[in-house]
Amino acid sequence: MRYPSQATIIEVGPRDGLQNEAVHVPTDAKVRFVDMLSDAGLPVVEVTSFVHPKAVPRMADAHEVLRAIRQKPGVRYPVLVPNSRGLERALAAGAREIALFTAATESFTRANINRTIDQSIDDARAVIQAARPHGARIRAYVSTAFACPFEGPVPPEQVAGICARLLDAGAEQIGLGDTIGAATPADVSRLLDRVLGLAPLDGWGMHFHDTRGTALANVVRSLDYGIAVFDSAAGGLGGCPFAGPNATGNLATEDLVYLLDGLGVETGVSLPRVMDATRFICARLDHAPTSKVFQAGGRLVPKPLATA
């Protein structure tokens, strides 16, 4: 019970969520979704991705979305950037925080972004150097940090090597991704035991998927280590397209907030208002939210016994 007293939730629904949804969401609905999330108290909302519009048509309106959101003071609005060209577009749209991405396995990196790991780290280094004069904050995702859909379990040593190179390249925070939701708390321990020495504690965040139901258990184990930065997506939107046809995706923000509230870890996030945002965006998608807390109707509200 030596948890951090406070944790930062990085809301990735508008980017990681919507990017992987089958239905295209209109720009104005994306903007409203981001604004509802910041109004719900989320301190960081990953807004969009400046990938090439041909590669990810869902994110072709990245510029418009980032310009149109109502940026609340104190809230951070990172955007995903794959390379120097994406960085230029992101900066032109006013981005002040950048998220980069690579993965711990060659085959996933190739399937996901058609690069080798070496190439993706070269890209990251170039983006970081170009971003630095603009004062942009830099976060880097390491996907398949626990398991790879093509290569199976990933050795912590391999992940540590990638993290060290990203830190050396100038990344300020690393998000360790359980991209296909295969990790258990034992895997979390094994990886954190290996990597935490590479950077200060606040240099780490965890990006869990709930594909096999273990995400919250993994959050608790991460809290045991003092980690206090967690990614999640409102409603549990999105998920890795390589994880399987019916596989559910990102840890739902509602489920994470419910857990952290219960543990007494402060987040500043309003659960009912996150549920409002989920309700809003899922009305524009082709499926119901996968968030268990959402499905349960939120926090427990006792109903007096009718026959009492």
Place this chain on the structure above:
Amino acid sequence: MRYPSQATIIEVGPRDGLQNEAVHVPTDAKVRFVDMLSDAGLPVVEVTSFVHPKAVPRMADAHEVLRAIRQKPGVRYPVLVPNSRGLERALAAGAREIALFTAATESFTRANINRTIDQSIDDARAVIQAARPHGARIRAYVSTAFACPFEGPVPPEQVAGICARLLDAGAEQIGLGDTIGAATPADVSRLLDRVLGLAPLDGWGMHFHDTRGTALANVVRSLDYGIAVFDSAAGGLGGCPFAGPNATGNLATEDLVYLLDGLGVETGVSLPRVMDATRFICARLDHAPTSKVFQAGGRLVPKPLATA
């Protein structure tokens, strides 16, 4: 990481699961379901309930089911029994292990079984005394041990009082139920800190529902305390009818097995064979399994990259 090396999963799908499903399952399918579960390596399968057939028509074939299953040596087959009349029927059908039930809150006990807590404990005492000459093993459930749909959060002190009375009445093991799936690991700690002194460690089991996604995190916290008995239902069948219209129910056996396998806690249960049992029974129900591991297709099986 001081987990028990081994844990016992009590499979409650055939009883707690099917009892709360909208669709009636034919007797022969129930029998086959139980047999598939024991073949999957589950060491304890709660088979049925000897409640009054008018109260729970789904379980009217309790006698037939218990007589027809293929009882594997070493596997325990408890049945639920509400009172002395139910015990007579259970013993007549050959039951050798009995599960009793009450709850930690008056309003739930009234809504669920139309008794006061005092009456239900009197019933339990009478059943235990009548069962003892037959050598039947006795387990007792305490529902709403964390939260009540009518009364909200339940103080650990209140739960401890009920547990003490059941132990005094002769219960050999108590299953602490998070009946509506509201607990977080902090609640688990608070309750276990209060009750564990009342009985030896193997006198406790945990019955978590995954209504708000916290069940596996709660299992991990229970393991931290050395508890090694967990209830679950194949596929996540069932759930408390008072938990809400869309609320999901019991912790899925697949999800529990996946977690415990990952933690290196031995269960003797084959995940693929539990999934076979889930597939079999859900083909006879009106909905897909809620188990996340089932939805994900089971354990991670790496697929070579097509373009490699």
